[in-house]
Amino acid sequence: MELTRRQLLAIGGAAGAGVVIPAWLRSTIANSGPEFFPARNESLAYRKNLESFVPSVCQECTGGxxxxxxxxxxxxxGVSGHPTHPVTRGAVCPKGPASLQALYHPDRIPQPMLxxxxxxxxxxxxxxxxxxxxxVAHQLQDLRHREKPHTVTVLDGSRAGLTRTLLERFAAAYGTPNYVHFNWTMGEYPVDAFRAMQDTEELAYDLTNARYVLSFGMDWLQCFPSPIEASRSYGLIRQGREGQRGRIVQIESRLSLTGGKADEWIPVNPETEGLLALGVAHVILKENRFDRGFTSSRTTGFDEWSRIVAQEYPPDRVEKATGVPQETIIRVAxxxxxxxxxxxLSERVSFFNQLAVHALNxxxxxxxxxxxxxxxxxPEAGTLPSFDPDPVARRGGGRPRVDGAGTTFTLASDAPQQLPENLLAKKPYPVNTLVVSNCNPLFASPNPKRWKDALAEVPSIVSFSPFMDETAAYADLIVPDHTPLESWQDAPSVTLGGExxxxxxxxAVIPxxxxxxxxxxxxxVSHLLGGSVGAAFPWANFDTLxxxxxxxxxxxxxxxxxxxxPAEEPSxxxxxIEDFWEVVTAGGGWTLPAEPQRQQTRxxxxPDFVRSPIANQKANIADSFPLRLCLFTPLAFSHADGAHLPYLNSIAGPQLDERWETWAGFNPETARSHGIANGDEVWVESPAGRVRAKARWYQGAMPGLVNMPCGLGHAAHGxxxxxxxxxxMELVEKLxxxxTGQPDWQSQRVRVYRV
Structure with missing residues (x-):
């Protein structure tokens, strides 16, 4: 039986409502032949009306x-939130029910494909x-024998956890420096600023206890490391503390979902949020409203930084660049x-903007x-034993990285978007094998066709994708992963409050x-490679680990x-140890005591980065491409993923009530000046290409901008x-x-015209 769009949507709707899957689907599952559920029909012994509840981990975003x-x-x-887990507390965001659609999706890759x-x-x-x-083992062994382990690159988008740890460990034991983490920067913490200013990425915003939240472009009610915690924090800021109602100010060029729920939305010219933050800092410094005790005893570079801010970022000058009146700048400060x-707050935007905003804290x-x-x-799920790389691994691991992290991009830990150019140029050496896990660079990248050209230079590509996405379609071998509900999983996390x-x-189910x-x-694969590689992985399988x-x-x-x-209490x-193992796998893990805030580095x-960088734009590009493209990520498509699940497609655009198609939001004034009516089909074009979209008038868009959501427009993926x-993303030239080596998503110039 083939599932229609309407039928699979019903799975997500039923799961979200907390009810049993409809009878038509139960019948389909019970009676489907091997072509629909090949493994399940071989091993599942059917029992009538036997109900149980089991824990699992949602992997639809990085929240864990x-x-x-x-x-x-x-x-x-059915799917609901784990009732005693400190993050979920019985709640689940709109993405959680989509786990069922991933499990039962008719377009899954059923077994390995060559x-x-x-x-x-x-x-x-x-x-x-x-x-x-x-x-796979033969290819990897051959490269090791030829002293070329460094020519293997692992491109991985996994969240924190033991699977990611094992992939990193494999790269080190095998002998390649090229474990490259593929990240999505929209909604990600400003980890580059955290690392540069506080020497760690392990930081978090304590929204729960803040009285005043000043967000510079971070749509934190849609794009946040933990959507559940963001929503809970919003409720606490609003009414969770007796006698105290926090204030939320949202600064951005498009009125986002967060902006619509804030106390105040301040429109700002795109990519000038850092300038505005330094204008706010100028006022705080001038009026002596900063924490002098902190800046004098626990910081470095403050005197030079404050001198530059006082000289270069007065409110009148910042107003000209940002479009924000100086009276507003002074009041907000x-x-x-x-x-x-x-x-x-800031997300992982330009390094300059990240630093400028974080300095306010x-x-x-x-x-x-x-x-x-x-x-x-x-916390970590556990500590893995150390291992001793053999000479081949030490020589290979000592080679420069193929993405330029740490060399071309001095403060970058990973620079995946530099890979296409370096693969094409075979710089600093050719890549012979690319292993892709939990990411889809042929879709979720600036000008993604760069990747297709580059991958033509890689002799062997192996994908772990359970779906035929764009990158898997370009692989040589697919070894499909389970979906989350079929998997052994770990999910270490810490709440915003430190739990x-x-x-x-x-x-939760048989595959x-x-x-x-x-x-x-x-x-x-590691065991087949043997030697020091096999010795680094002493576990028979993942559940043993x-x-x-x-x-x-x-x-x-x-x-x-x-x-x-929740009615039960731990004994x-x-x-x-056996009883503990049974209890934690049945209950969903364990909590650990909160750790006191450790003494952080100064x-x-x-101050070396406080001067505004010069925009890297061609001098005449604004004449031919007069509009600015502003991309955003709806909650349904966080990390630019999820469009293969119809339930998520159906909730993609709540602000404009859009779904199942890409839209382009215009300020009505801008739309009229280009002869575009609300609902027109338009072409949006840049020097990199053009895409088609439905024009929507939106008063929450600043004039001169085109706002478009990321996540739709697949050439594959079911x-x-x-x-x-x-x-x-096809419009965005790589910049x-x-x-940091991270992409600039918000500087692209475009033009628009009716189809």
Missing amino acids: CMLKVRVIDGDAV RVGQRGEGQWKFITWDEAIKK REFASNRPALA ALAGNIGLPGGVLAANT RVVGMAKP VCRTRQAADVLLK LKECAQQAHASGHAKPLMLD DEALS FNFR RWAKGVGSNP LDPV
Whole structure:
């Protein structure tokens, strides 16, 4: 039986409502033949109306939320939030129910596939898991024998956890410096500023306890590391503290969902948020409203930084660049300084903007204090034993990275968007094998066709994708991963308030297809490689590793098991390790005592980067392309992913009630000046290409801008994503920050005209 769009949407709707999957689907699952659920029909013993609840981890974003999955006769039929997990507390964001659609998606890759035609032609043949694993191991062993382990690159988008740890460990043990983390910067913490100013990425915004939230372009109610915690914090800011209502000010060029719920929206010219932050700092310094005790005793570079800010960023000058009246700048500065704890937010934009905004938190003295910027103290599921790389691994690991991180981009830990150019140029050396996990660079990149040209220079590409996305379609071998509900999982996290938790879950259901967990495949390949590589991975399978981590937690004496039933309390009696393992896998992990805020290094104001960089634009580009493109990510498509799940497509654009197509938002004044009516089909064009979109008038758009959502416009990724909408990332020419190597998404010039 083939599922229609309407039917699969009903799965997500039923799951979100907390009810059983409709009878038509239950019948489909129970009666489907091997072509629909090949692995499941071989191994599942059916039992009538047997209900259970099991924990799992949502992997639809980086939040790592724990789920409570309702299972009837072996079928996952409902999803809700884990009731005692410190992050979810029984809640789930709109993305959680989509886990069911991923599990039962009819376009999943059912087993390993080997390309038999030209790349991108879509010609494949099924092979066995033994064949696939041996093929990967043989290729990798051959490169090691030829002293070329460094020519293997692992491109991985996994969130924090043991799977990511194993991939990094494999790269080190095998002998390549090229573990490259593929990240999505919209909604990501400004980790470059955190690292440069505080020497750590492990920081978090304590929104829960802030009295005044000044957000510079971070749409934190849609794009935040943990959407659940952002929503809960919003409620607490608004009415969660007796006698105190926090104030939220949103500074951005497009009235976002957060801007619409804020006390005040301040429109600002795109990419000038850092200038505005320094204008605010100028007023705070001039009126002596900063925390002098903090700046004098716990910072470096303050005197030079404050001198430059006083000279170069007076409000009248900042007004000309940002479009924000100087009266507003002065008022906001006074509000921020007098309503502590005050918090200045930014996402991972340009290095200059990140530094400028984060400096406000130091001026307010709210580093390491409740309501400010806290050390995250994220726990680890466990500590892996050290290993001794062999000489081949040490020589290979000592080679320069192929993405230029640490060399071309001096402060970058990863620079994945530089890979296409370096692959084409074979710089600093050719890449022979690319392993891709949990990312889709042929879609979620500036001008993604760069990747297709570059990958033509890589002899072998292996993908772990469970779906035929754009990157998997260009691979040579696909070894499909389980979906989250079929997997053993760990999810270490820390709440914004400092509660530490390690989520852990066994598979909620028997695998639907003949897929395998990526971590298990990696372990098997390592064992076949043998030697020092195999010795670095002593675990028979991933659940063995998880059990070893649980043993460490048990031995610490500090781990308190989570309970899936909030009416139950963990036993005060000492548990054996076997009982502890049973309890934590049934309950979803364990909590750990909160750690006190550790003494952080001295805050570095980085005066070497306080002067505004000169925009890298061609002199005459504004004449031919008069509008500015502003991209954003709806919650449904966080990390530019999710369009293959129809439920997420159906909730993509709540502000303009748009779904199932790409739209372009214009200020009515701008639209009229270009002869565009509300609802017209238009072309949006840049020097990189053009895409089609539905024009929507929106009073929350500043004049001269085109606002477009990321996430739609796939050329692959299943029947509900392929050919639906257009991909505005195709318009963006590659422009990387010269320090961090991260893409600049908001500087592209475009023009628009009716279809």
